[in-house]
Amino acid sequence: MYFPRTPTAQQVRFHALHRPEAVALIDGDVRTTYAGLDRQIAILWHAFQALGLRNGETAAVSLAHLHHELPALLACEELGVATLSFGHGEDDVAPFALADHILADHPVPKRYADKQRDLSPDAFQSLLKTPLDEDAPKDLPGPDEPARIIRTSGTTGIQKAIAVSREILARRIGHCRANLSITRTTRYLITYPFSVATSYHAACASLWAGGTVIKDRSSLVGGLTSHDPTLLIFLPRALYGVLETLPADFAKPPFLVVRTLGASLPPAIRERLMERLATEVVEGYGTNETGAICEINARKVGMVIPGVEVGIVDQAGKPAGFGQLGLIRVRSRLVVDRYLDSAETTERHFKDGWFLTNDLGVMAGPRSLQLLGRADDVVNIGGIKVMAPALEERIIADARIRDTGIAYLADPTGNGILSVGIVLKEGAAVEDVTPGIEELIEPVCKSFRIVVLPAVPRTAFGKLQRHILANTIAEAFNAAKPVPAGKAKTGKRRKA
Template identity: 25%
Template sequence: MSTLYELLAGEDDQPALLAPGKPMLTYGQLRRNVREIASQLNQLGLGRGDRIALAMINGPELITTFFGIATAATAAPLNPKYKQDEFAFYYEDTAAKALVTLSGSPIPAAMAAALPGMKLLSVSADENGYCGLAVVSDGSSLPPPDPKPEEVSESDDVAMILHTSGTTSRPKRVPLRHRNLVASANNIRSTYDLGPSDRTLCVMPLFHIHGIVGSMLSTLSSGGSVVCPPGFNAMEFLSLIESFSPTWYSAVPTMHQMVLARVDRHAEQLRKRRLRFIRSSSAPMPPVVRERLEQCFNAPVLDSYGMTEASHQMASNPLPPRERKAGTVGYGHGVEVRIMDEAGHLLAPGEIGEVVVRGPNVVDGYENNPEANLAAYTNGWFRTGDQGVLDADGYLSLTGRIKELINRGGEKVSPLEIDDVLLRHPAVAEALAFAVPHKMLGEEIHAAVVLKDPVEGSELRAHCAEALAEYKVPKRFHVLTEIPRGATGKLQRINMAKLLKIGAADE
């Protein structure tokens, strides 16, 4: 397999896509539909190298259209909740030739931001779940372009354009080639021994690398089936488990916490529908959440580690009976993982430094961004921006994002350690330690908490002091109804002081 179309590996009559209230699509139907959408795009004058934006909610229509676009051209999945200015930025940055939305569910902001000459297309499914494209606007008063030859994308073609969600003011453009995505999907399939009998419940958004590769591509590469509801809803999670009997699901820790809050009372019911495993990625999993999740579902929870530039997965804990090490994100599966110092020297096990990776899943570089590439690549290794340490067996422990580490008067503090301690207090539902500017120390430590029950700050401080050195104990606690998250569920740690309007303090 070298392209996404070739990755659709299931037998013709095997179920590929399922969703609540929608007909099942087999692999044979999906492959035929993907080829037809690719042909329709070619007839509209769109082909290899053209970037086509997708703004749709999760569902079989999105998956089928994504594969059709990637087979004929290059897909640029976007969050359908973006504002008009955000859509305009991404269209311009990717030089999008067209936008595809779901028929009957217009996205005014996405359509209003269309660039001159962009085609507006809609996709709809018939009663059998078979998708087709329709032209909403050809974007030009000029005669329609000639059809493109029906060429299928090749291994080295860019299948998908995504953007980093890092701390820079301008997101970096990440060109993911077919060979990168296929390599990552195969790594994940191998990590978890996925096969035709497996079924994933896709709760991650399919504009994010975690959902696209971690849930969708990995499963379809194994011949298994993807259950794709229109979005994540913790209140409906149990009914989806009951209705579709998935064997696994993958999510960010905040989603796992929301699931736990809803299903605690149904533990016995869940054990009857036992999952083979649960996967967590895209953000650190607090140990206490992992423990509760395993108790509730009676299934192993596997911490993994991924990022967009590596086509998602870089490391993961393995399935039992192989050893899972608590507090680690496992080891590289088809990916080399090492630790590097600032000067570019690889470090020995036990030494802390920056996590670096290399492998066929890692992208060749950011698009049209030589400065970022110079900073990100050293001697063929990609610098992740994460700090960590490898043990003697190659298991990786992450100690935080280098830019998220709190420098309190010269003492480097990992906020993850504080998060975990706070989450172990019975009154705390969610916790996020973060840095605030301080005139003397440089940075001070505060923490935002969402509470289950009322509790005084003095009690939280005493709770932290029992497990943490004095300089790690948060100076202030901010009680919130919810902790701010980005579009993909990531906690906004770096921006918290700004979001809470906290200025520099003297003491």
């Protein structure tokens, strides 16, 4: 007889017994009740065993339909099979190389075809006809065994993988539920794939509470008007486009929490978000390695969450005092202990129970953290160090600028110039935005150039790839004809 053994499946079973007809999943026109979801997890638990999946193995999962993907992930977790989510059309081979099995509804690279288990819609429906086996497996997964494999965003150019244990995953889901006040009335509209850890945590937390997880393929506005969600998750960069696409007559929802992650939320965007869409904004700071670290208020001060220790260390790795700038390190029961694919990087970042981030910060008080940005966000201008994100946030406040990134380009002689790359919105001209940029930059640096770019290099989840930005700006600048100092022409300005 099948009895759920993992926290999420146990909560699904509870709601299936207590409120069997309550809706757990909405996927387009398909609605799955808690009773239906509980039965699907049980059937897939048996079906996946028949496909050869075993405790201690890893499965890469990519299914287009929510009512297929989430039951499959939870059934794997019940079996003790660690899961790694990846997207359709993803050309990165890392998920396939890390996995023992690939559960997908689309073709994968031929060299990994022997690992694939077909979970196309027809095949998935056939699996759901598998009879329930009365015999339970003898090998039960332990709390320290991997539950999820997460790939970091690769912001610094090196993508890494970490294993999140079953116990740590449960703690992170529990924190997500408490932090976002997820309840039985929560309606979580998915905006990012489950390869984004917080997206998966929020889905599981919603099931823990007896809420509803929603996937709408039409548009965000369509999802907002059709499903009345109470919870959304966004990267700050995506919010620019979201706010632009809202119709002028869009009625602000009576209750909607927007959780932001991955980067600092510019004050101007927070203000517009509260005016047009959200009734509450929860801005958090955390990493894949550590889970949640702190919550950031409207004054851009982070309050460290209970159970988490945060410290600042200098370049020599020695603890820094209050008010001193340094690298942020974190210790808590949410932190993993290593990278799967890099012993050298593990040794550099995981020490004595602490995880050393690449982020710069200052402890303003015992539990008060001021986050200043990544170490590679520091632009050294002739010995003067400037935090580029602070300037970028102020530049992007101009509604005519779609995106921006700042880099310091040095020549072979060691001389260089501060370069501001901007992406203009349709109809905007560089001459119109130049005075505002000059006003922001000149107090910091008298010599700089403005270069219009087709796009600012970012990761799939919106993080600025500063290690690529300098080359992008240089190529765009060199591709255009030189412009005399102090003149603006064809989207480029050079100021000496």
